[in-house]
Each structure stands twice: as C-alpha cells, then as structure tokens.
Amino acid sequence: MWDPYADFKKFVLANGLEIFISHWSGKPWIKLGCIVHAGSFHDPSDGDGVAHFVEHLVSENAPVSLEDMEYFFQHLGGGCDFGSTRIFDARYTFKIPANVIHLQSGLQYFSDMLLGSNLIKHIEEERDIIIQEWHDRHTVQCFYDEILHQNTVVFDGFNLAKPYLILGSVSSLNEMSQSVLQDFYDEYYVPSNMSLVVVTGLPCDQVVEIIGKSDFGQSCTYFRTEIPNSVTSVHPLRETCRKMCMSEHGIRAIDRCLYRNAGKVPHMPNQLVVLILREMLNDMIFKEVRGKRGVTYNFASFDRFLGYFTEITFEGWVEFGAERVISDIVKNVINNINQKEELFDKIKEAFIQNLKMIDVNGEGLRNRTMSDIANSRRIISAQEEIEQFRAITFDDIIYIASFLSPEYRYEYIQVP
Structure with a gap:
C-alpha cells in the first residue's frame, strides 16, 4: 500500500523551526507550506480579529512589493498563497520549480514577509478590506450577534466564542492600533513557532541545508504555542x-x-x-x-x-x-x-x-x-x-x- 504520509522526514533546526520533508524522486517542483502556530484563538482579549488582520498585512509590508512577489512565483509557472487564518494557526504556501536558486529566492521572499517585518504600511486600506469582508460574510449586524450568541452558549467556559469567527467584530477592527498588530506579529511570528512542510524532487538534506542558511534559520528565543488540552466530557447547555x-x-x-x-x-x-x-x-x-x-x-x-x-x-x-x-x-x-x-x-x-x-x-x-x-x-x-x-x-x-x-x-x- 502506498502511504505518502509515512515518507516524511522531520528535522528541527537549532532555533526550534520544524521542517517536514517528503522527497518525490524526479519531480520537477517544490511545494512548500509554512504554518505559523497562532490564529484567532491567540487574539488578545481586547482585540478580536488581530491574527487575521496581521495575516493581511504581512505580504503588504515585505521589502518587495506584493505584485513583484506574485510575479516571481507566477513567471516560473508556480504560484503562492499569502495567507489564510484559522483558529489555531495561519498558513502560507508557494510552489516553484525544483531548482536551488529558485528555492533560495522563494525562502527569501517568505522570510522577509514572515520574520522581523514592521507592519506600518497599508493598515487603513486593509482595515477597510477586512470590514468589507466582514459585511460580505455577515450581511447585517444581527446575524453576527446571533452567531456570537450561539458560540457563547455552545462553547461556554472555553475561549472560542469570538475566535471561532476569525474576522473579529467591526468595533474591534475599527479600534485596532498598529502597536497591537505589531505586538502580535513580534510574539508569534518567530521561527520556533513555525513549521515548514516541503514536498519536492530535491534531496531532503539539501533542502534542510538551504532552509538553515536562509533567514528561517536565524537564532531566536524559543517560544511555541500549545494545543488546548482536550476535554473528556461536556455538560448540558444553559439554552437550547x-x-x-x-x-x-x-x-x-x-x-x-x-x-x-x-x-x-x-x-x-x-x-x-x-x-x-x-x-x-x-x-x-x-x-x-x-x-x-x-x-x-x-x-x-x-x-x-x-x-x-x-x-x-x-x-x-x-x-x-x-x-x-x-x-x-x-x-x-x-x-x-x-x-x-x-x-x-x-x-x-x-x-x-x-x-x-x-x-x-x-x-x-x-x-x-x-x-x-x-x-x-x-x-x-x-x-x-x-x-x-x-x-x-x-x-x-x-x-x-x-x-x-x-x-x-x-x-x-x-x-x-
């Protein structure tokens, strides 16, 4: 039986970055994904929607413009996804030809975006875009209020009512400051709180060496979020x-x-x-x-x-x-x-x-x-x-x- 999930090799760099690689011999491409282990669950108590807002900003604050980064991946026949936020993580991906120089360049673009950036540009533009996204999803305030009420009832006692909604509330989005966004980024966007997944035709050891020499291999203070402890029983709801x-x-x-x-x-x-x-x-x-x-x-x-x-x-x-x-x-x-x-x-x-x-x-x-x-x-x-x-x-x-x-x-x- 073919079991491609059993073929991955795991490597951990000195800075805590996890790398999972599957070598597909002869394949002419690299499919790479970066997981940042921080999502809406990690939003500050007074800033619901921060994780998603940060995901919008990272590609807009890289040294190279968003358009130039997209062109780099696309003109090689590949592509990229500059972020999607979930409850416990955010994910970024790219695909490029299996070429050492291209991999080095792709890693440089992504490390510039995900590590050590100053989130100072396009904040107001992205705020407007996210608020429009909120209105597209919820249409009217009462729909949002109802979903939030449902979550408060069903998830009573757990920090999930607001994180479940990912985007945050309009009031929170309007009040969100640059410093709150930067603090979240600085705390969670560090190599030790990331995992890279790579499927490629290049040899595993070569890929690890290239990643280690990139900015993803930079030293950092170790920090890593934990998955919440699962519960083995739940209680009846106060409202049904x-x-x-x-x-x-x-x-x-x-x-x-x-x-x-x-x-x-x-x-x-x-x-x-x-x-x-x-x-x-x-x-x-x-x-x-x-x-x-x-x-x-x-x-x-x-x-x-x-x-x-x-x-x-x-x-x-x-x-x-x-x-x-x-x-x-x-x-x-x-x-x-x-x-x-x-x-x-x-x-x-x-x-x-x-x-x-x-x-x-x-x-x-x-x-x-x-x-x-x-x-x-x-x-x-x-x-x-x-x-x-x-x-x-x-x-x-x-x-x-x-x-x-x-x-x-x-x-x-x-x-x-």
Missing part, C-alpha cells in the same frame, strides 16, 4: 433553542428558513470515531430529508475539530413551514443511531478501503500534512489511520452520540 424572525429586524427575506443545530462532543482517544458518526448521520439524514420527505435539497451534518472538543452541526435551508419537520428528523436520526450497527460496519470499512487507494498529488499531500501538523503537531500516516479505524467499535459510536441529545445542543431557526 432560539428563533429569529428576520422581518422583526427590518430584513426582507426569501420564503425560506435557515435551520442550524449545533453542539459539541468530547475528545475521544480515537478521534476518527467522529468521522464515522458524521457519515452515519449524513446517510440517515439524506434518506429522510430527500428520499422520504423531499423537504430540502441541501441539508447535512458537519464536524469541526476545535482543540478542546469537536463541534457537530446540522445545517441547511428549508421551505418555510418545514423547519419543525427538519427538527424532528434530526432528533429521530440521533435517537436511532443505536439501531444502525450494519450502517456503522459499512462506513467503517469504506474508510479503510479508501485509505488503501490513496491518490494524492504533491499539493494535496502538502496541504493535508499541514492540517495534521496544525491540529496534532505531527503527521498521521495512512497505515496508522487504518489501524485506528479498525479499533473503533459500535459502542464508541453510541457513546459519542449520547452527547448529541437535545440538552447538549443549540437549535437555531431563522424564519422570514
């Missing part, structure tokens, strides 16, 4: 239902309802249990919503790992008047999980067989590996995942599904 009537907020709405049902399940020693549970829920929901009732087209369950625990959400748009039908379907699906052992066996086996047929390109391998390192601080091989899937029992599913009962979940219905 809320309805918003859009017309009461002066919003002219289409004749449809948004249904969202959110909650969290505790950390399991084997987190792949959640993946099987999600697929079981989606299989059962599809048969009820589409096959039997025909009440909506796009309705599903989603999971999101949040460090302490995993969020599981049911969400979709339904015709006005069908929201209670959807609510009953969700409850019935959850209640009937303990009768679906045959479905469990089928989905579990499908995951295992899929892992035996890995077909991934260099970019996909880099990106999936970056997610592993960001969430687990290590790479999880396909063989390890197969063994983890095999170890999952139906009792594990029943146990984790017990945290999906109504007292653990927040139901939100948005009606015209």
Whole structure:
C-alpha cells in the first residue's frame, strides 16, 4: 500500500523551526507550506480579529512589493498563497520549480514577509478590506450577534466564542492600533513557532541545508504555542433553542428558513470515531430529508475539530413551514443511531478501503500534512489511520452520540 504520509522526514533546526520533508524522486517542483502556530484563538482579549488582520498585512509590508512577489512565483509557472487564518494557526504556501536558486529566492521572499517585518504600511486600506469582508460574510449586524450568541452558549467556559469567527467584530477592527498588530506579529511570528512542510524532487538534506542558511534559520528565543488540552466530557447547555424572525429586524427575506443545530462532543482517544458518526448521520439524514420527505435539497451534518472538543452541526435551508419537520428528523436520526450497527460496519470499512487507494498529488499531500501538523503537531500516516479505524467499535459510536441529545445542543431557526 502506498502511504505518502509515512515518507516524511522531520528535522528541527537549532532555533526550534520544524521542517517536514517528503522527497518525490524526479519531480520537477517544490511545494512548500509554512504554518505559523497562532490564529484567532491567540487574539488578545481586547482585540478580536488581530491574527487575521496581521495575516493581511504581512505580504503588504515585505521589502518587495506584493505584485513583484506574485510575479516571481507566477513567471516560473508556480504560484503562492499569502495567507489564510484559522483558529489555531495561519498558513502560507508557494510552489516553484525544483531548482536551488529558485528555492533560495522563494525562502527569501517568505522570510522577509514572515520574520522581523514592521507592519506600518497599508493598515487603513486593509482595515477597510477586512470590514468589507466582514459585511460580505455577515450581511447585517444581527446575524453576527446571533452567531456570537450561539458560540457563547455552545462553547461556554472555553475561549472560542469570538475566535471561532476569525474576522473579529467591526468595533474591534475599527479600534485596532498598529502597536497591537505589531505586538502580535513580534510574539508569534518567530521561527520556533513555525513549521515548514516541503514536498519536492530535491534531496531532503539539501533542502534542510538551504532552509538553515536562509533567514528561517536565524537564532531566536524559543517560544511555541500549545494545543488546548482536550476535554473528556461536556455538560448540558444553559439554552437550547432560539428563533429569529428576520422581518422583526427590518430584513426582507426569501420564503425560506435557515435551520442550524449545533453542539459539541468530547475528545475521544480515537478521534476518527467522529468521522464515522458524521457519515452515519449524513446517510440517515439524506434518506429522510430527500428520499422520504423531499423537504430540502441541501441539508447535512458537519464536524469541526476545535482543540478542546469537536463541534457537530446540522445545517441547511428549508421551505418555510418545514423547519419543525427538519427538527424532528434530526432528533429521530440521533435517537436511532443505536439501531444502525450494519450502517456503522459499512462506513467503517469504506474508510479503510479508501485509505488503501490513496491518490494524492504533491499539493494535496502538502496541504493535508499541514492540517495534521496544525491540529496534532505531527503527521498521521495512512497505515496508522487504518489501524485506528479498525479499533473503533459500535459502542464508541453510541457513546459519542449520547452527547448529541437535545440538552447538549443549540437549535437555531431563522424564519422570514
């Protein structure tokens, strides 16, 4: 079985920078990603949105202009992504031909951007862009307020209500000063708080040597963020239902309802249990919503790992008047999980067989590996995942599904 995730070699420079390299012999390219282990979770208490704002500014404050950096990567036939912010990290990537000179230049551009920069240019322009991004995402203030309220209820006791939203609030964005942005950058954008992932045709030792001689190899005081400690139990919510009537907020709405049902399940020693549970829920929901009732087209369950625990959400748009039908379907699906052992066996086996047929390109391998390192601080091989899937029992599913009962979940219905 081909297991590209098992082929990575890990190196740690003297300054604490982690480098994960996979050598694909004969490949004419380099796919490199940089993870900064600081995201919206690390925003200061009075500055929600700082991590995302900093991500916008780093490429605008490099010694070389953003346009010139983009041209360098693109004229070689490659490309770059100057940043995306998540809850626990920010990620930057590029791809270029497998050439020593090109790699040295690419590393120089990225180190100039990510290390030791002064964030003094384009602050007001980027502030306006991010505020517009906020309005594009939330449309009106009451939608943002509702999501924040939901997060406050579901994540009560954990610092996730605001970080979950990444962008911050408009008031925080308007008040954010250059010094707050610079302080965040100076604290978290250091080599010891970064990991590089490289998939390339160049030899591993050669790549490590080149990185070590670049500014990524510069000495620094060691600092590295930690992943939050996972919890093994969660408590019922203080509020479990809320309805918003859009017309009461002066919003002219289409004749449809948004249904969202959110909650969290505790950390399991084997987190792949959640993946099987999600697929079981989606299989059962599809048969009820589409096959039997025909009440909506796009309705599903989603999971999101949040460090302490995993969020599981049911969400979709339904015709006005069908929201209670959807609510009953969700409850019935959850209640009937303990009768679906045959479905469990089928989905579990499908995951295992899929892992035996890995077909991934260099970019996909880099990106999936970056997610592993960001969430687990290590790479999880396909063989390890197969063994983890095999170890999952139906009792594990029943146990984790017990945290999906109504007292653990927040139901939100948005009606015209």
